[in-house]
Amino acid sequence: MVEKKQPLHQQIAIDLRRKIQNGTYPEKQLIPKEVDLAQQYQVSRPTIRQAVQTLVDQGFLEKRKHRGTLVKRAKIEQAFTHVISSYNQEIDQTGMQPQTKVLVFKTEPASAEVRQQLALPVAAKVYKLVRLRYADHTPLVLVTTYLPQTLLPQLAPLDFSQVSLYASLARLHHTVVHVRRKLEVLVADETSADLLDTKVGAPLFYFHTQGYTRDEQPIEYSIAKYRGDLNYFRLDIDQKTP
């Protein structure tokens, strides 16, 4: 499963992270010693050291004096619950490489649900954009986004495997400044499991998002399924001062 054309230490970092995420190396447990990993991967100890350092920097591993290196966490912390930022920005910050595959991008008549969420009239058309999003070649989230076509005729030629939706909306003077999310959980059906490379019945985070511009125009309605085994969300809440 090691990717081609990457430096050895990167290939090893990716392989080690897969073993952390699939439970081969469980949380709070030590990973094998540097010398044993060097032998296992048939590389030098500095190469192992570099791979381990990458995972320390990404927050997956932690070095403990006199004990060795242990698994700090197996999941990726997502800021989706408390900041408005693009997926790529979020993944970049973890030190991993984001990637997006566009599965669907087309125009269609808005369903009753989509019309209600985007405050659109009967017979309105929307873009439907389905993206599968990765971090270091592992699929993390499947997102379906609906956007009002009449407000955004300039979107049609864009390649959303390369450009950010939020950055594009901002350039078109429809910056998203407020989002409302509804958070539910569900288990993966066959299609979600296939696309997200997880098991049928695996628990997923299930977000419905409305994005609003400064003049309170709903400009985006998205449905996102995050893999439960690879992601978690952090929430900080302060007491409202009365």
Next chain:
Amino acid sequence: MVEKKQPLHQQIAIDLRRKIQNGTYPEKQLIPKEVDLAQQYQVSRPTIRQAVQTLVDQGFLEKRKHRGTLVKRAKIEQAFTHVISSYNQEIDQTGMQPQTKVLVFKTEPASAEVRQQLALPVAAKVYKLVRLRYADHTPLVLVTTYLPQTLLPQLAPLDFSQVSLYASLARLHHTVVHVRRKLEVLVADETSADLLDTKVGAPLFYFHTQGYTRDEQPIEYSIAKYRGDLNYFRLDIDQKTP
């Protein structure tokens, strides 16, 4: 399944809500007409009207002119992700009746994990409080809470089926003013499913919470499992102004 000793309209409201929550009456669909419900329950139409109004007030049903009454939502909106409030306050606001069963309340040596979360020394003792919490007789959430015993010797005699933990902490000058939550998902194992009256494999929200006092003392560490079929969470996020 209708409860005894409650007014008829309340019994019917509870029964109707169960049918909404178990999918007998699906979301966005009409429920039977008033006259048919009156016949079904063998009560007068004003009694049905009162039961329906209760569920409208609680946000489960919605009246549509000329169409009838439809199911607005089957789940309960929880504010757990964005405000610090007690479970009872949250449920009270929905118009339902909160109830708490204390399954465990005892003192024990803190585990390594609990010591780390509460910044406690080796050999420290903690209270362990396990509560199952209901809304109108339906279990919604199972919470295990750890509290440092030395800081809170006055907690021991309290009956947490009757008093609020957060209100008690405030009275003891340990008001929780900041919480950090980590949100994951998991599927119910046999014990969780039994206690929460759901199925093995059903998806649950899985929160880990640290509660801090004004002087940044961690005073509470809690692990909560919310039923995924009965709860959802709402998040409002504004763009940070640079």
